[in-house]
Amino acid sequence: MVERKTISIYCAKCRAHLYDYKKGGTGGLVKCFVERIVKDSTAGDLHCPKCGQEFARARELAGKPIHKIVQGKVFTKGMRRK
Numbered sequence: 001m002v003e004r005k006t007i008s009i010y011c012a013k014c015r016a017h018l019y020d021y022k023k024g025g026t027g028g029l030v031k032c033f034v035e036r037i038v039k040d041s042t043a044g045d046l047h048c049p050k051c052g053q054e055f056a057r058a059r060e061l062a063g064k065p066i067h068k069i070v071q072g073k074v075f076t077k078g079m080r081r082k
Contacts, residue, residue, distance in 0.1 A: 006038060007078035016050035017041045018074065029076055032056070032067040 004022040009029070011018055020039040021032050042049050046056045046067060055074050056067035 004036070005078065007076050009074050009076050011048040011051060011053060011055060012073055012075050013053050014048060014051040016048050018048065018055065023079065026080065029069055029074070029079070030071075031059070031061070031069060033061075034065045034067065 004024045007021055007023045007029075008017065009019040009021055009032075010016065018041055019032065019037050022036040022038060023029065024036075046058060047054050053073060054070065056069050059066050059068045
């Protein structure tokens with residue numbers, strides 16, 4: 001089983017908390033599998049609850065729903081830096 005670390009995802013514009021997410025792997029954050037979202041602080045519409053900025057787009061990958069992150073719209077805490 002792959003070890004997944006819980007990271008926090010925040011809005012880059014207003015610093016509002018968006019998700020707590022179980023991230024697998026060591027790469028950058030490109031997409032979030034909906035089933036791995038531990039805590040969702042948004043209304044589910046992929047917009048920041050504080051400033052209204054769109055931070056992701058709904059997509060599907062191998063039949064599973066994902067949120068494709070718009071690069072530069074979020075930052076994370078808890079990920080290992082290179």
